Structures are given as C-alpha cells and as structure tokens.
Amino acid sequence: MGKRKAGYYTKKKKFVDNRFTNKISASEEPRVSHNLCSASEKKFAANQEEIASAVANESVIKAAEEEVSLTNSRDISVSCDGTWLTRGHSSLQGVCTVIGAKSGKVLHTQVLSVSCKGCDRWKNKTDTVAYSEWWESHECECTINHKGSSGNMEVEGMKQILNRSLATHNVQYVNYIGDGDTKSYKAVSESQPYRSGVTI
Numbered sequence: 001m002g003k004r005k006a007g008y009y010t011k012k013k014k015f016v017d018n019r020f021t022n023k024i025s026a027s028e029e030p031r032v033s034h035n036l037c038s039a040s041e042k043k044f045a046a047n048q049e050e051i052a053s054a055v056a057n058e059s060v061i062k063a064a065e066e067e068v069s070l071t072n073s074r075d076i077s078v079s080c081d082g083t084w085l086t087r088g089h090s091s092l093q094g095v096c097t098v099i100g101a102k103s104g105k106v107l108h109t110q111v112l113s114v115s116c117k118g119c120d121r122w123k124n125k126t127d128t129v130a131y132s133e134w135w136e137s138h139e140c141e142c143t144i145n146h147k148g149s150s151g152n153m154e155v156e157g158m159k160q161i162l163n164r165s166l167a168t169h170n171v172q173y174v175n176y177i178g179d180g181d182t183k184s185y186k187a188v189s190e191s192q193p194y195r196s197g198v199t200i
C-alpha cells in the first residue's frame with residue numbers, strides 16, 4: 001500500500017468561506033512546501049502565515065457572532081471533530097475543529113504537533129552548550145505542543161479549545177456534537193472547562 005501524501009484531508013471536504021462544503025479533489029488538496037531555502041523565502045512564508053492567521057482570526061470571530069445571533073444565546077451547540085496528518089494512531093500532527101451547529105461555520109481550530117524538524121536535528125546533542133544556545137532562540141518557535149500519544153490528540157485539542165472559548169469569543173460550547181467517540185466526549189466533559197454548574 002502506497003504512502004499517503006501530506007495534507008489535512010481525511011474528510012475530503014473543501015473549505016470555502018469558512019465553511020466545509022463540497023468534496024475536495026486530489027488536485028485541490030493544499031500543498032505545504034518543506035523546501036524553503038533562502039532567507040527571503042522563509043521571510044515571505046512567515047509573512048504569509050501572519051496574514052493568513054489574522055484573516056482566520058477575524059473570520060472565526062465573525063462566525064462566532066453569527067452563531068450567537070442565530071441561536072440568540074452565548075451558550076451554543078457545536079460539532080467537534082479531529083483529523084490527522086496521516087492515518088492510524090501514529091500521526092505527528094492533528095487538527096481539532098469546532099463548527100457552529102446552526103451556521104455550519106468554523107469557530108475554532110487547534111493544531112497539535114508532537115514533532116519539530118529543528119528539535120529532530122538536535123535530538124542527539126541535547127547535552128551540549130551549542131544546543132542550550134540554540135534552544136534559547138528556538139523555544140518560542142518550537143512546533144511541539146503535545147507530549148502525549150497521537151491517539152490522545154483529539155481530547156487534548158478539544159480541551160484547549162473549550163478552555164479558550166470564553167476568552168476568544170465570550171461563548172460556552174455547552175452542547176458537544178461529536179462523532180460518537182464516547183471516550184473523547186467523557187474526557188472533555190470531565191475536564192469541566194466552564195464555571196460550576198455548566199455541564200457539557
């Protein structure tokens with residue numbers, strides 16, 4: 001069996017106007033270049049990322065307000081799911097997504113990663129002075145933000161999202177529509193991200 005190409009495409013959905021719509025074809029799948037060489041290319045990529053992030057933030061804030069308006073409440077129902085860069089339970093990256101039940105728009109995403117190319121390069125030299133110096137500048141840009149197993153990424157991602165819903169949108173995701181994974185739901189519910197008395 002051939003190795004699958006990189007890209008978040010488990011659901012094979014197309015993401016347009018902050019909404020998952022049609023099935024996506026293989027030729028439309030997003031590509032991420034891992035061969036950026038020059039400083040100018042890296043700077044360009046960083047600027048692109050910053051712009052994309054700003055647009056995405058604005059987009060999810062608008063989507064959350066639309067959801068609030070449609071439901072006339074700041075306690076809202078959401079559909080939640082996780083997807084992984086590769087199939088199986090050994091993926092190095094995963095993404096959790098929360099979608100408003102009424103609007104169908106994305107309100108929150110959380111990327112989780114257990115790997116970092118920079119850290120991989122230094123993994124056998126962590127007891128050197130050079131490593132300590134490198135780590136000082138790398139720490140703020142390290143892509144590792146998940147230490148557990150890949151299988152636990154969805155639960156951890158959802159907990160992080162729920163913990164930020166009030167700060168980001170001033171809403172509570174009180175009804176959690178998942179994919180039937182009762183273990184994930186139970187773990188997220190038991191984390192009690194909201195004030196006493198608010199159950200998910």
Ligand SMILES: [Zn+2]
Pocket residue numbers: 116117118119138141142143144
């Ligand atoms: Zn790192």
